Amino acid sequence: MRLLIADDDPQLVRALRITLSSHGYEVLAAPDGAAAVAMAAKLPPDLVMLDLGMPRLDGVGVIRALRGWTSAPIVVVSGRTGSADKIEALDAGADDYVTKPFQIDELLARLRALARRTPGASESPVVAFADVTIDLAAKSVTRGQSAVHLTPTEWRMLEFLARSPGALVTRQTLLKEIWSSDQVSDSGYLRLYMSQLRKKLEADPANPRHLLTESGMGYRLVLEG
Structure with a gap:
């Protein structure tokens, strides 16, 4: 799988190239935003990992340029921790956001989750965590041994998360997919339905381990834990 890294920190890029290559990725590297766009056009990547603060063209500019022609998953790896930066990157078309410094195991898990969303990736009809089993084909x-009754809206929310386990799903995406409107605003619907799902599926709904909230961004279904 071809992975394009766009970052102007040569030491970080060197370390990531060594680590990711050892995990089977074909790693390409660009030192700035303009070079990243040019390289992606010449050698289309399966995954893109980029920083926001790059010379010549910043990360958001790269995301917008790439989203003009490719649906390859994009993960932002940045030292910027403000919610405004995260939301801007996600709204521009990024699929996930990892804050520096990061644990390499977490980054690898995020990349695996994104890789499952690429065209042609295998999709299992059954997703499981703890004592919960979700059969996407049978809905x-x-x-445990008991069926869980979900409302149609609860099912649609859980199904969308389960189709991309481990990956961040933004609030905007869920609102659009569930209510089929770009105009709908989050007036508590998502928090309400997520609370109901946790009560039905989490061992400790007040301290969820699988149906997680990414503050200011969206939700993530984590299978491990």
């Missing part, structure tokens, strides 16, 4: 959920 059913069981916990």
